[in-house]
Amino acid sequence: MNLVILPILIPLFTAAALALVRGCGRVEKAVCLASDLFVTGFAFWLLVYVDQHGPQVMIAGGWAAPFGITYVADRLACVMVAVSMVVGCVVVAYTFTTVTKAQQRHFFYPLFHIMMAGVNWAFLTGDLFNLYVAFEVLLIGSYGMMVIGASKAQVRETMKYVAINSIGATLFVVGCALIYATVGTLNMAELSARTAELTGDRAKMVTVATCVLLVVFAMKAAAFPLFFWLPDSYPIVPPGVNGFFAGMLTKVGAYGLLRLFVMVFRQEGSEFALNVLLVMSGFTMLLGVLGAMCQWDIRRILSWHIVSQVGYMVMGVGLAANGDIAQAAVAATILYIIHQMIVKSCLFLLGGAAERAIGTQRLKGMGGGIDLAPGVAGLFLIAAFSLAGLPPSSGFLGKFLLVRAGLTGGHYVIILIAIVTSFFTLYSMLKIWSYAFWRDPPEEAPRRPYRALAAPSAVLCAMTVAMGVWAQPCMRYLNAAAKGVTDPSGYIEAVFRAPLLRPVLDPHAAHETPALVPEESP
Amino acid sequence: MELPMAIVIGALFAAGTYLMLRPSLIRIVLGLALYTNGANLTMMTCGGYESSRSAPFLYDASGQARLMDPLPPVIILTAIVISFSVWALLLILCYRVYLDWGTDDPEALASIELHEVEEESAATQS
Amino acid sequence: MISGFLEAICMVCLAAFLGSAVVCLYRIIIGPGAADRAVALDTFVSALIGVIVSLCILWWEWFFFDAVWILALVAFLGSVAIARYLENGRVF
Amino acid sequence: MTPSEWTLLIVVFAPFVAAAVALALGRWLGRQSGWLMVIAAGVSFAGAVRLFLGHSAEAPPVYHYDWIPDLGISLRLIGDPFGLFFAMLVAGIGLLVGFYSVHYIDDLPKARVGRYYAALIAFMGAMLGVSLADDLILLFIFWELTSLTSFLLIGFWYEKEDGRKGALTALQVTAVGGLAMLAGFVLVSVAGGTFSISELSGGGEAARALQASPLFSWALVLILLGAFTKSAQWPFHFWLPGAMVAPTPVSTYLHSATMVKAGLFLVGRMWPVFDGAPLWTPLIATIGLVTYVLACWQALIETDLKAILARTTLAALGMVMMLYGLKAPDQDALQLLSHAAYKAPLFLIAGIVEHATHTRDYRKLGGLQSAMPLTFVLCLFAALSMAGLPPMFGFLAKEALYANLLENEVLSGSPALRVLVIGLCVIANAFLFAVSFRLIVDVFLGAPGEKSRDAHEAGPGLWLSPAVLVAVVVGMGVLGVTHLPQTIVNSLSSDAGAHVHVSLIPSLDHPGPLILSGLTIAAGIVVFQMRWVIGAWHERFKFLPTMQRVWDEMLHGVTVFAVAFSERWQNGSLRWYFSGILVFFAGLCAFALSRHGFGFEHFDLSVREATWPGVTLCAMLLAAIWRVTTAPTRLSAAIAITTVGYLVAMLFVVYRSPDILLTQILIETVSTIFLLLVLYFMPAFRPMTIQPARRLVNAVISGAVGLSMFTLVLLATSPTFREADNLADDYLSHALTHGGGYNAVNVTIVDQRGIDTVGEVTVVMAVGLTIVGLLRVRREAA
Amino acid sequence: MMRVLHFVKFGLIFLVEFIVANYQVVKLVLTPSPRFRPGLIAVPLRARTDFEITSLANSITLTPGTIAVHVSDGRDTIIIHALNVPDDPQELRRSVTEVFEANILKWTRPRNAPGMRKERSADDQRIP
Amino acid sequence: MPPIHELFVGAALLLGAFLMVVAAVGLIRFPDIYCRMHAAGKASTLGMVLVLVAAVTLLLFAAESPQWSMAVRGVLAIVFQFLTIPTATHLLARAAYVREYPLAARTALDELKDFLPTRPDCPEGKE
């Protein structure tokens, strides 16, 4: 289906068109929202369509796999795109209030849409190197967003962020190269098919080569010990956009780990990488939450929580090493990724709203949020408890699935860590709550209207609760999606079924050319 | 050709690392440039090499000519362009960092507490 | 593609160009000043052009010939930029 | 849907509806929202009673909805007697507390009161859910909801430090237990294959599978952790006194009558599955007994009325827990009901006293009986019940306890143990006796305290609720001459076959309990007389760490570690960040290589296909690279890196790739110009200022990274490991015929892999836009 | 037509000088211990337009022992670096003006009019 | 005996290569930067021109048909060499002088100092 490209293409077009008009106030905002809502609608339509008709494939340029670049909308990709677009819409609506004229003139919305296109791109692509490109598109958008306004702090942190991600990009290219050398293809479907048949020393070599990609994706996902970039950079991202960052960037990395290390690399002994991830995930969960515990700024606390929560996703990926629980673990991971997209964005957005309502962002100076902005307080409570995994919410469902998968598989230590982390998560969310929403309101803080910020966040809160309540449809879909990942035969078959659409242009062309150096083109 | 290439790649990454660990923003930028070159050469090397093959131009009507794999150059080209663009951005960011912070030593940069800056930026934003 | 005579000459030239590139590189490395390095870089690029032309002839693959004039052009650009930087600090 | 199914749903969900209404309309209704609670509790209570009366114990009403069949989780409610007993307790006391609360809470902003009632009503709903849930996960969900709502309720006085602290500690402790419990439930389902409580306790296949599983004991321990924390059993008891900062209705409802009993309720639900576990008695009975004894002791030490009551609550909970441990679940309904009946009014009375005198410290009170005669009478009856004196309900319960202990089969193996247990229970009850009399004597009798002056009798809105409960206390006690109390508590017990002997008339055949009661009273009088001495004596033990302090220190320690970690780890230093990433990379590569048995013997050190121009270029490249790292000045570094770029371009010639040759040359030149443009603004290179040790570390890291890359490339490209069947032929064979171009590379770039290029140019444009923004912002500001 | 002839003439002279220059360089490079006396010498200019100056400067740079280093701000003097300065620097100045400048001006200017001095072409304008 | 054009090409190539070597050696041997520029500027230009002439000759005479487009590029490259190398040399020499690159001890006279102020205080130091 050719339209699979739309979630990438429309944001890109939007970005370019908006760049050309350069910050045309309301018109720009209207165009943004219209385009994002359209793509969101399309994404949900695609999700339903794929659920009914199986994976949809578009090969760019009408070429054929494995050399044409494939775009595959399987269940996993669809749900990722749909959720990311919802978060995107919410964030866009949120930024209508927070964005400044200067930011708008310096390409706020174009860069935002480039980032959004990159995110969707990363979800949809079926080619390893194209994934690199997608990541770079997403990253460049994020660089632009991060530095927009160019305050002192932004410049410093963006510099670090770019530098660290440049290492990641380099290693990504190296990883692609090593995979190409050892497997001979970059197409994910073909990689999956080929690696499944690899055994012995060749398989071992592929496993070693994938370690480079493991570093890359673990870094993108902000897993221990590679999360350096995250806690420093997120607090300086403009309000609103930090919701998108929080929801998307690390999740794309986690998605990459899931897609590559579970679905694509299936050679004999491929569990090695997953086991490494499992070990990393334990540290990530625990150290991330410890980092959060001692922060005194809402954004910093939430940023560290992102790290900690990434641990759960990486754990889910790592658990997939155990064949008995692979599908359950993958379903849990997908759910957890979605949950985090929603809840982390929501928390950042609500944090921003609370900052506005209370008038400061330093936790120690806050207070009285429950009286100043009861709506925000209520939403924050929902999101915070969802983050900590309390029912009934997507967070509980996600944690439950992970714990179930882990205990079924006998991975007691990691589940213990997960549970301890969950406790500390609650501890630190309660800290925010008791400092920002309880206590007496600060005097002399500049309070600004916050309702326009709370409303978009409420959509996300509703989603996390809805996922907890309507868990069965979610589970049915997720189980099917997970099956598509652990057993990619449907994916592979869909990719290779797509025919070569390009005609032979000139069958004789090859025989008419001069032997040496041609004077002109054919 | 793999052995000399591997040595060069190793050297590029080692030197790039060494530069990035030095306390100077420009050296970090230079180190990343070396990394980029290293990655590109890795891709090239991984495409395989036979000295008898010729460039991937399809002028040989007989189809007998043994041509190089066109994929590594394509990938390198994309990678070069992307990393060059990002590198340019990083370069300019370093310049802005020096301009704003008055130091090009990342260590000194790190020692300045962010919350001091945050308060300042909060003041300017509102 | 080419006669043995030319091939032999090309090999010799290739060696000579590579040799002079090595010598230029030596100057680039030891300096002592940036201007010395810049001058050496200019010559170094010329030597590389020689290498490319030799290889074009040797392999009889002229796809690399475009690099010759582009190299000439950009080497000029680089040298002038360095000279301007050296003299003035500002390139543009 | 049958009427009883409807009724089950209504019992559980009516309060949630009311809570939603309270939340939505609270800012207008204010304290009147309390009536919503009364109504909801009334509805639920009526529903529960109807279900209890309408069904036999063998065929309880069930509501079943397949909620998440993929996970085996269902929304299954069951109206068995024990569950309904608990539900009736929750709803009944909820009704009274709601009524009391309407008159108790005033002078606060309406919105805040509305929120308070929403939480209180939702809490009631959650407790009803816990009572009737027949699915472990459903039970867990309601369980966590009670924690959450209780957190908000305890933190009612959120402006106050101790209000917040009490709420936080309570939630933290119960959350730990809740999480453990979830893990326990999951283990149960992993081993037993179901979450259904009735299926498990029915002793069928699932229960046998669970009991045979090695996870059995682990599941038990984890679930008990949930129960112990919720029911504030030692050593998790410390949150309960702290939670007393809540308004009195909350303390009454949550911390005496309902929530703290949820742990016991859970054990009551679970004993049919687990009481065969070897850990059952040692763990539960010990913890229960320790809690029992310690709490009684501490109750006498406390000076705050609510704290005293909280301690006595702990004692009662410990006692029931001990009974579960001693495999005497048949007593649970009796003990729980009698405790709720006297403890709830005592709490409410403490609230009345506080309302009237603005203190809860008995040292500042005394002689209140003249000002508050009615309250005194209510307190007297309730306290006598707590003391276990006839003809109160508490006497019946204590008799039953002693009767059980004297004949308990678990203790039959060791007479010494039986003596010990009975002795401890007698001592504990003696303390309880003393505490009861302290309430009567030190608060209502004797000389007026400093705060007693303004005391006045409370209105009917406040005393009506305790009065109803005291009526139960007295009524059940007096009716003890009949079999009615016995019938009621036996039919409500979690043990379907319970036949506890409950009677006001002592049996002369078995005088044991009566003798023990006498002993208790005698000892109680002694303790009461020594109450001030004991208090002073206790002061000497202040140095012992309390569990509260242990908990706080533990969290503090974690925080200290967290600070130390996060400041060192996330120190903002790029060097550290780079080092971390790269060391991990190199380390992982080394680990992977060694783990898979790759060694030097796999290195392909032949110079296959290496041409001398290529090798020469590589050698030159090494020299140029070395120059870049050691460049003394910025410009020399720029020139060196340009040289590296040109040499790499030359390698592209060797690799027969004219397109990237051109690209590399051009990009390298443009890069150099960029670099020069920026260098103008940057400071000159400083001389090497870093210490030699650090330089060595840098060199080691660099070497490791370089070596990793070298090894990876060399191995991956060696003929053994390289996959020769790659995409090359696909691109070559389609470029001309289908792509229409002779330059396979270009056709691939713009066509076969054109979408890579789309991304690439997007990046290029975005960089341009970002740079425009980045540089113009400052110029515009200037 | 004359200008074309003059150009051709210049080209030939230049070619010869160019080759001679290379010969000298080769000689100097390959002589074990060469004797030469470098120096910077100012040569007054008659050429005025950018084009003339450029032609002259590049010619100087490419030919025996001289490099054009600087054109003075008033554009009336060109300073050259000579590899080997004769004892009488005037000799060198004369060779520059006579061999190159004169020949260049012959084909860049239609009439060897003194008024040329005032004529300023567009490329003479400084870019603001 | 190879054909005449090959002889010519061979000779041009060899001479060009020889001149490049000379230029490189000059870079090493000459005492100061200005003298090195003589070697680099002149020898490398002629060397390049000769090599390119050789290439153009081959393209026109050795291939099965004259490769005009390639040959034209070669000619253009020759023109480019004449245009650019001396200019670059000129600018570098001036920059070197401004930045006070030392003149060799044997330098006879310096008339430039009257025309071009040097910048001893330049922060770039000895770059």
Added chain:
Amino acid sequence: MTPEGRPSDSPRKAARSLDSPARAPRFAEDSSAHDSPVLRMVTRIATPLALAVSLIIFWQGHNHPGGGFIAGVMAAAAGAMYLLGFGAERAARFAWWRVAVVGVLIAYASGTAALIAGKPFLYQTVFHVPVIGHLPSTVFFDGGIYLIVVGTLMTIFVELARERL
């Protein structure tokens, strides 16, 4: 180029004086003080030449080394040459980034045209235009790339050239 006053209390200056107290302030901002007529003349000749080269490389891309990207960088190099000879003032008046954006739009549109025609994104074909002959549709895509590269690189050149201490 008009000299600009520097803010006297800029952190940069403070840092510099800390960095190297002995160093005097930099020389005048007016970098054209000693512009060489030779350079101006040569860039005047070389810039159009380089532009022509870039166009040739662009057109030969499909069959020879080259293509939109390389040609674009080449054109930007020509631009750099122009800037070297004539300074950035005049070039800075033009919003180069718009060129890049237009290029991006062209590139996207060329791929989307196929999408609208019911083919996959970026489906390329060969048109037969009366005068030109064969015209591969990749030309539009490549042309977009060309504009993007020129636009962006010129943007960076010009923006950096406009920066002042």
